[in-house]
Amino acid sequence: MKEKQIKLTQAELKEFLDAKVLEYNNPKFIESDPIQIPHKFRKKEDIEISGFLTSTIAWGNRKSIINNANRLMDLLDHSPYDFVINHEETDLDRLAPFVHRTFNGQDCIQFIKSLQHIYLNHGGLESVFAKHAEKDSLQLAISKFKSVFFEIEHLQRTKKHVSDPLKKSAAKRINMFLRWMVRNDKTGVDFGIWDSLSPNQLSCPLDVHSGNVARKLGLLKRKQNDGVALTELDTALRKLDANDPVKYDFALFGLGVFEGF
Template structure:
């Protein structure tokens, strides 16, 4: 199909999937339980961190975590006592375990105390590229003492990672809430600054639609497919995450 035909098709699919009904079966449902900015971003960050595997399991475990955090994630991060933290030692989601979670609570606390929180780091407009922002965030997040193994749970595009979960979290925080799915609570970045969250669905569909040639699902692939999507919508290329993911996860469709 021509570029104009592809844009029309993907615009329609993006509009179809970016709807309130999408929220219930997606990890974004967890931060949608909150109204306070810091609660939304902390709940979103922790939910995105464990967003691999079966979506039902992701949502169940994220809900369990919010319950352990007394349904007030920001207050918990900033003020939890040793007794409050103790139940978190039993948390497990695949390879993300209680020791990882306890550090994440400590790392988040230090971010809010010293670096302007999640938006002050991941949303820092003074750092020119998403690649550099994410890498700088990881450096600051791991300033407190930590187990080396915990570092694997925060991706670094400087090392080639696609950083899918962080890019997904950034989409949640930055894109407009007009459709009722994303939040748009971070104002320092705009949707044009975002990179596509690249997973098996978006990558497969990206190749079918000739938006992506690279075979590896790495940061270079993220840059390539995002640049292709910018040709369809320069101001909001990542809206097509809904189209590509929706087609890949819910439809059996060839690109012909």
Template sequence: MDFETLKAFLDEKVEEFYRPEFIETDPIQVPHRFSKKEDIEIAGFLAATIAWGNRASIIKNALYLMQLLDDDPHSFVLHASPAELKRLKKFVHRTFNGDDCVYFIQSLRNIYTSHYGLQKVFEDGFSNGETAWAALAHFHGLFFELPGERTQKHVSNVRKGASAKRLNMYLRWMVREDKAKVDFALWKGIPASALMLPLDVHTGNVGRKLGLLQRKSSDWKAVEEITANLRRFDPQDPIKYDFALFGLGVFEKF
């Protein structure tokens, strides 16, 4: 397809898939259960962290995790007693186990008590280099201020070239704003124009079929390549096309 034809095709697919009904089928439904900013941030981060594998299983386990946090994630992060943390030991999602879960809550407590919260950490990182890469690199460093070598595999490290699919998806949730109100637009210190595509097997395969991605490896360089091509279609909001590429791959088996 030529540029104009491909843009029109993708714009049409954005309109088709980017609707409030999308929430019902996606892990983003988990933070949508909350209204307090910090609850949305924390619930979103935890749901995004376990967003790999079967979608129904992801949503089921993320909702169960919210129950373990008393459906009050910010308060739980700040105030959970050792006994309350211990009950998280029974949580499992694929290779993310109870020990990882406890570490995440303790690290989030450190972020909210020592670094003024998730928004401040990501936005401070962004200000270091005016890129999503800088935001993600800064966040990774602070998240692992506490000892936790085992758990490091559950948070992508862009310094090592990781595509950081789940973290980029989380940033999309927190930053983007438009009429469908799927994403939250909570964080104003990172512009939507700087977001990077949450590259997974679906968006990668569709992107390659459409000529938006030549790189075979799904790493950070691939994220940069496909996002640069999406910026040609909409420099201010390139990641709206995540819905088109993902929908084409998951719902239409493109």
């Protein structure tokens, strides 16, 4: 049965969603969200590597995501940057048993090797994304990032764990990671440690929860949660706040997950 769309004026919709952003975009949100993993670190590179690895496995049960991300940090000696840069080949053996859904130990080892390549040869994660950023979008930058990530010898199976928006993917997990790194609204949730990018370039991490709420509120008509839907949602959210459209991820996600909206 199709859910009934709630009819609000643009002003009413903005007021409603702004209130929900205030309700959910605060430190209490961290307690039950995978973003708690990078919050365990202080060094920029540790935050971004732990954030990238955590967002990579951020699908399925949230408790399972957090447990497995913590386990992964254990395997990296709670020093992800040091492990990425300085590991010996034999150090990678400990990662072989790791598994989160379809992301297995071999994928994990490939990710460590690719991250090492990016930090040693491309100036780090921020540099790769910033190099191909467009004025109001990072979707091309995500696609280029995937190319750089897999320009070293790699397992074919691992490529599915990095999305490509140019192949119509909504790239939910990488867009979430970019939100973590780029947004800084002083609430203490997102980090805002990537100065070379701006919140107005971000796209909403579109998943089943945010998609369903967006449709009910008339922000999204397309039924699939794909790259085309993401563009539609981005356009709608930029009308509500052109400078920080992705703050509404907190509202859409909170309404869907915590309120069953």
